[in-house]
Amino acid sequence: MDETSDSSGVGVLDKAAMVLGALEGGPATLAQLVAATGLARPTAHRLAVALEHHRLVTRDMQGRFVLGPRLQELASAAGEDRLISSSLPILVALRDHTKESAQLFRWQGDYRVCVASAEPKTGLRDSIPVGATLSLKAGSGAQILLAWEEPERLHRGLIGASFTATTLSQVRRRGWAQSVGEREPGVASVSAPVRGLDGRVIAALSVSGPIERMGRQPGRLYGPAVVAAANRLTEFLRSIEESGL
Incomplete structure (x- = not known):
């Protein structure tokens, strides 16, 4: 990932934020995540699964990635x-x-x-x-x-x-x-x-x-x-x- 003003200097965090941002518009398949973020397919998959583990990402009935319930819980808290x-x-x-x-x-x-x-x-x-x-x-x-x-x-x-x-x-x-x-x-x-x-x-x-x-x-x-x-x-x-x- 290019070092730009959007970069925090912590690469993995910036990439995870890219995945979450890509899901803001609705459900996405792994291929759609790759296209939206520009990340390599293995990287996008690894980050999405890690975010899923922490309930920041979940999956819908079609298996697509969507924003998870933990985000709503944090906002409410x-x-x-x-x-x-x-x-x-x-x-x-x-x-x-x-x-x-x-x-x-x-x-x-x-x-x-x-x-x-x-x-x-x-x-x-x-x-x-x-x-x-x-x-x-x-x-x-x-x-x-x-x-x-x-x-x-x-x-x-x-x-x-x-x-x-x-x-x-x-x-x-x-x-x-x-x-x-x-x-x-x-x-x-x-x-x-x-x-x-x-x-x-x-x-x-x-x-x-x-x-x-x-x-x-x-x-x-x-x-x-x-x-x-x-x-x-x-x-x-x-x-x-x-x-x-």
């Missing part, structure tokens, strides 16, 4: 991510009310990433761990993140999606989204928007579980509870911002 830290008690309350898994998703590159979750204490689980990277083309969380976007980005997002513009119009009208077997066979979910101080949608708050429990119209059963939880998180974030804390 440092008080840098109020969205995540503020969401945790609300997700736990929603989980306890619905008896289903509760998650918070944020848009990252061309994907959505689970940044916080609360799993049922007992029984069957629809586990989506923190750090999991999911498609923006399917699922109620994807519908929420896309529904209020600018027209150009919305239309691009609909290309190849499992839902339509009509679906997103319905989402905007009723304030929640639902999916049944859309992202994964046998799984249903309901999501609602979390908004920032400017009213922009910054995250999707969701519950998910087996279709046999949630039914074919999960929004009728869980929509009001998910919307109420998302609104509580929105109001709490607004109160923090307005108070200047």
Whole structure:
């Protein structure tokens, strides 16, 4: 690696930072990491696996490298991510009310990433761990993140999606989204928007579980509870911002 102003003088650390930076835009195969960083293939692989050991990197269901949960944990511990830290008690309350898994998703590159979750204490689980990277083309969380976007980005997002513009119009009208077997066979979910101080949608708050429990119209059963939880998180974030804390 060339010695530039970006170099810390500690080569292995600089190369690891390059790998993490390459993953900021979303999942990457080893070949894509090599192309993005310019590192030799064995070096890129060795660094990615070492970062995986420390949970700074993990892998998605396709085996691609993605940013790991440890990064979110460190950000929350440092008080840098109020969205995540503020969401945790609300997700736990929603989980306890619905008896289903509760998650918070944020848009990252061309994907959505689970940044916080609360799993049922007992029984069957629809586990989506923190750090999991999911498609923006399917699922109620994807519908929420896309529904209020600018027209150009919305239309691009609909290309190849499992839902339509009509679906997103319905989402905007009723304030929640639902999916049944859309992202994964046998799984249903309901999501609602979390908004920032400017009213922009910054995250999707969701519950998910087996279709046999949630039914074919999960929004009728869980929509009001998910919307109420998302609104509580929105109001709490607004109160923090307005108070200047």
